Amino acid sequence: MRSEPDDSDPFSFDGPEIMGCTGCQIDWEKGKNVTLKTIKKQQKHKGRGTVSSMTKRVSIDYFNFSAPPEAPESGDLDDASEAILAAEFETGHYVCEHIIPRSVLYFTGEAIEDDEGEEAYEEGAEDENNPS
Structure with missing residues (x-):
């Protein structure tokens, strides 16, 4: 994965980019x-x-998340394989950023209660902004 912009063209950086993926047994x-x-x-x-x-x-x-498609020797993936890798990257990134840091809260049930409270707060804020 490449997570830093290219020095020759830093303005083309759109965020992390998958360069390759290797699964494990x-x-x-x-x-x-x-x-x-x-x-x-x-x-x-x-x-x-x-x-x-x-x-x-x-x-x-x-x-079977840890079994990505095999890359051909040329290094070019077809569109379907690229879509699979992108979806797996998003899933893995979400798990690392949101689930793992709060895993104890999910285990105890506190994270679910917190999420419900945030949704209720957001709905209340929307109601205040759009008076009927």
Whole structure:
């Protein structure tokens, strides 16, 4: 990520820019992998009347945040890959700036109460500015 303006053209700086992204492999403890969901299904055979159980593991997209698309050797990404990286950057930036610093407040429930109070205050301020 480049977060400083280019010395040759400082006025073209629009904020942080993604230069590349590398994911990492997470070694989950057995039975704790939140990126996979295990579905157990029982089927009854119509002819024989026997019951067989089937287990299927399905990938959950939400938790695959740490697996960005692979960049080609040329370094140029297609529009879809760039959009994915930009969305993941925004999500990661939001988590780092808003969720992590206030994580204890979210855990105790205080952050939710604070957010509601701010919304009520903003609505009251709008009502004062727009008398009907």
